[in-house]
Amino acid sequence: MTVSATPAASTDDVVLQAVKLTKHFPVRRSASQLFGKSRAIHAVDSVDIVLRRGRVTALVGESGSGKSTVAKLLSQLERRTSGDIRLHGESVSVHGGRPFRQYVRKVQMIFQDPFASLNPTHTVRYHLTRSLRIHGNAGKSGADLQRALDALLTRVNLTPPERYIDKFPHELSGGQRQRVAIARALGADPEALLADEPVSMLDVSIRLGILTLLRDLKERLSLAILYITHDIASARYFADDTLVMYAGQMVEGGDSESVTQNPAHPYTRLLIEAAPDPDRIEAAEASGLAGDRAAGEPPSLIDPPPGCRFNPRCPYVMDICRVETPQHFVVGDSAGHWAACWLFDASIPKQPETHAPAVQA
Amino acid sequence: MKQPVLEIKNLNVDYGLGDNAVHAVREVHLTLHKGEVLGLAGESGSGKSTLAYGLTRLLPPPGIVAGGQVLYHAPSGDVVDVLRLSDSELRAFRWSEVSIVFQGAMNSLNPVHKVSTQLMDVIKAHEPGLSRDARLARARELLKLVGISADRLDSYPHQLSGGMRQRVMIGMALALEPQVVIMDEPTTALDVVMQRQILRQLVDLRERLGFSVIFITHDLSLLVEFSDRIAIMYGGRIVEEAEAHEIYRNPLHPYSEGLLRSFPALRGPKREVKGIAGSPPDLRSMPSGCSFHPRCPRAFEPCPDVLPILGPPDGYTLDTRTVACHLHPATIAVGAKEPVG
Ligand SMILES: Nc1ncnc2c1ncn2[C@@H]1O[C@H](COP(=O)(O)OP(=O)(O)OP(=O)(O)O)[C@@H](O)[C@H]1O
Ligand SMILES: Nc1ncnc2c1ncn2[C@@H]1O[C@H](COP(=O)(O)OP(=O)(O)OP(=O)(O)O)[C@@H](O)[C@H]1O
Numbered sequence: 001m002t003v004s005a006t007p008a009a010s011t012d013d014v015v016l017q018a019v020k021l022t023k024h025f026p027v028r029r030s031a032s033q034l035f036g037k038s039r040a041i042h043a044v045d046s047v048d049i050v051l052r053r054g055r056v057t058a059l060v061g062e063s064g065s066g067k068s069t070v071a072k073l074l075s076q077l078e079r080r081t082s083g084d085i086r087l088h089g090e091s092v093s094v095h096g097g098r099p100f101r102q103y104v105r106k107v108q109m110i111f112q113d114p115f116a117s118l119n120p121t122h123t124v125r126y127h128l129t130r131s132l133r134i135h136g137n138a139g140k141s142g143a144d145l146q147r148a149l150d151a152l153l154t155r156v157n158l159t160p161p162e163r164y165i166d167k168f169p170h171e172l173s174g175g176q177r178q179r180v181a182i183a184r185a186l187g188a189d190p191e192a193l194l195a196d197e198p199v200s201m202l203d204v205s206i207r208l209g210i211l212t213l214l215r216d217l218k219e220r221l222s223l224a225i226l227y228i229t230h231d232i233a234s235a236r237y238f239a240d241d242t243l244v245m246y247a248g249q250m251v252e253g254g255d256s257e258s259v260t261q262n263p264a265h266p267y268t269r270l271l272i273e274a275a276p277d278p279d280r281i282e283a284a285e286a287s288g289l290a291g292d293r294a295a296g297e298p299p300s301l302i303d304p305p306p307g308c309r310f311n312p313r314c315p316y317v318m319d320i321c322r323v324e325t326p327q328h329f330v331v332g333d334s335a336g337h338w339a340a341c342w343l344f345d346a347s348i349p350k351q352p353e354t355h356a357p358a359v360q361a
Numbered sequence: 362m363k364q365p366v367l368e369i370k371n372l373n374v375d376y377g378l379g380d381n382a383v384h385a386v387r388e389v390h391l392t393l394h395k396g397e398v399l400g401l402a403g404e405s406g407s408g409k410s411t412l413a414y415g416l417t418r419l420l421p422p423p424g425i426v427a428g429g430q431v432l433y434h435a436p437s438g439d440v441v442d443v444l445r446l447s448d449s450e451l452r453a454f455r456w457s458e459v460s461i462v463f464q465g466a467m468n469s470l471n472p473v474h475k476v477s478t479q480l481m482d483v484i485k486a487h488e489p490g491l492s493r494d495a496r497l498a499r500a501r502e503l504l505k506l507v508g509i510s511a512d513r514l515d516s517y518p519h520q521l522s523g524g525m526r527q528r529v530m531i532g533m534a535l536a537l538e539p540q541v542v543i544m545d546e547p548t549t550a551l552d553v554v555m556q557r558q559i560l561r562q563l564v565d566l567r568e569r570l571g572f573s574v575i576f577i578t579h580d581l582s583l584l585v586e587f588s589d590r591i592a593i594m595y596g597g598r599i600v601e602e603a604e605a606h607e608i609y610r611n612p613l614h615p616y617s618e619g620l621l622r623s624f625p626a627l628r629g630p631k632r633e634v635k636g637i638a639g640s641p642p643d644l645r646s647m648p649s650g651c652s653f654h655p656r657c658p659r660a661f662e663p664c665p666d667v668l669p670i671l672g673p674p675d676g677y678t679l680d681t682r683t684v685a686c687h688l689h690p691a692t693i694a695v696g697a698k699e700p701v702g
């Protein structure tokens with residue numbers, strides 16, 4: 001049995017949706033490769049994603065698997081190769097000009113990297129004022145603007161605001177810079193927030209503050225939030241749903257607690273196993289477990305492996321995995337939990353030794 | 362007997378001059394030993410990057426080293442003060458003796474050159490005698506080391522993901538087989554599988570090549586796993602230093618304890634995660650006494666007035682464990698005594 005990533009219920013809540021989203025980056029051939037077919041980096045292949053009002057969806061997965069590309073496609077910063085993007089059910093394809101500004105007002109992106117996203121020649125005040133103005137949230141008077149600026153800085157815990165407002169990016173620490181970038185996105189007062197590793201440069205205590213803030217915003221402003229992260233524990237705590245990406249494809253999805261506590265896809269299991277855990281040091285060293293299991297290289301995206309893209313590294317690989325791409329199969333432990341893995345196709349008989357450890361219902 | 366590679370003595374770094382100066386690093390004493398991974402943790406703005414740039418003399422203006430020494434023990438046995446090297450000596454020192462992976466380094470790749478060209482240039486600078494083919498092979502090897510498939514050698518930086526660029530920078534830092542590698546948040550953009558793989562490689566390489574690592578990150582759980590010793594910074598000062606597992610099992614400074622408690626747990630039942638109350642201090646108006654006292658749940662009578670000295674608490678010596686906290690008073694201050702040897 002297969003499931004679609006979008007349960008039929010409560011479609012009114014859907015803010016942003018992608019259907020079979022695909023992005024291939026062409027590769028220029030060098031002189032030595034003049035023969036052969038044209039090649040491309042398969043950065044995103046046939047990805048479905050749904051962002052709902054008042055929900056945080058975490059997107060985790062391997063570095064280079066296409067998470068940022070998904071966010072850039074959703075924010076229309078990058079043109080899709082194929083597939084569809086729908087805002088409130090309507091297919092959108094806008095690039096530049098007024099329609100583009102209207103779209104980005106509703107769909108704001110926070111970038112992975114605060115060092116690149118702020119202009120070094122401008123102050124915090126300039127960045128935030130510009131965002132408030134472009135999106136019509138600067139108010140009517142200078143006093144309105146000042147209030148809005150103070151509120152933005154306060155929201156991201158840069159307090160007291162006057163300590164930060166006239167600083168240049170280079171006068172701020174890495175973490176402080178990222179908070180300015182977040183404040184700038186909030187300046188648009190968006191409906192959907194695409195946050196690409198918004199906290200990876202922040203230390204734990206501030207990270208907690210920002211994540212609590214994101215959760216708060218989703219509740220108070222009913223924001224639909226895509227939260228791209230490498231910190232799976234934070235996905236467990238702050239995201240309602242979690243999606244896992246590997247080599248350009250979604251491999252697992254479901255509510256965050258099920259995905260993190262009961263991972264089904266062998267890649268997700270590897271990911272969860274590899275998370276830092278000081279309590280486990282001695283145990284892991286004794287068994288060599290995490291170290292060995294982490295072996296194997298990420299696949300080439302120019303020439304991705306046929307079938308399931310994880311098959312060359314998978315400890316449970318079966319013949320079919322090398323040939324056919326798995327659809328989304330129901331895992332069965334909680335509603336909506338699925339995995340793109342042949343192990344969960346009930347119709348395939350499995351050898352006992354290739355059987356995945358049972359997933360508890 | 363552990364041999365020191367880098368000895369940082371009473372290092373002070375300011376941004377700006379005179380009354381406007383911000384004291385971002387204060388009276389830091391720290392020793393990195395041969396073959397050791399020294400972790401440096403602390404909240405955003407605590408001065409970790411400033412310390413790293415200060416000791417390699419890579420401070421961006423208006424940063425200046427306001428005092429102190431950084432003694433480098435070369436493999437030849439020579440000891441030099443990095444802060445007194447001439448410009449040409451300094452150029453040789455960087456990269457081949459000490460290499461640094463900057464925070465946000467993924468943006469320091471040159472956008473107009475292929476990854477292969479940039480890696481090969483670094484290798485060429487170090488080993489001019491190598492043939493083009495040998496350099497290409499080495500570049501390929503370095504990419505493999507950091508988990509990037511060889512068919513991406515011809516990629517330009519903008520064609521790589523953030524984590525892939527970060528990995529290229531790590532590969533570059535290792536290309537020259539330096540004595541000391543300083544990594545400032547090197548793996549923030551990596552998934553945990555990759556992160557573990559790269560750090561494991563680094564630890565293996567270190568055992569083979571004998572270099573030392575200063576590993577800066579706010580991810581204390583990662584530090585506990587991968588470093589030998591950990592130093593915790595607060596408001597520009599080191600407030601605790603000990604073996605990694607000791608910091609984890611038995612943090613003495615309430616700030617270290619707070620840092621450890623502020624992680625959400627991936628495993629086990631969900632629990633309420635408490636950060637550290639309040640926010641980091643303003644370097645322009647530091648609290649009196651112990652600068653952590655306004656946020657400290659265990660502050661008592663001397664804390665607002667008296668700056669606690671960093672030194673060994675009861676039962677420890679200068680080179681096993683130090684802490685700057687009135688709860689664990691030290692009798693001798695780090696730096697008060699010349700280290701032996
Ligand atoms: N402009 C581009 N041209 C060519 N290839 C690209 C381009 N942008 C991204 N890619 C490739 O697409 C793939 C996915 O990249 P993406 O940045 O989406 O990964 P990611 O999952 O965000 O990784 P990370 O966790 O490291 O940030 C990578 O192989 C990357 O090299
Ligand atoms: N060019 C500068 N001018 C003035 N102050 C600066 C400058 N650069 C950094 N600072 C200040 O120095 C302090 C230390 O900054 P530093 O970047 O070393 O912190 P960090 O511990 O590395 O933080 P993070 O974890 O956010 O990277 C911060 O309070 C910062 O605002």
Ligand SMILES: [Mg+2]
Binds near residue numbers: 069112522524
């Ligand atoms: Mg990314």
Ligand SMILES: [Mg+2]
Binds near residue numbers: 174409410411464545
């Ligand atoms: Mg830093």
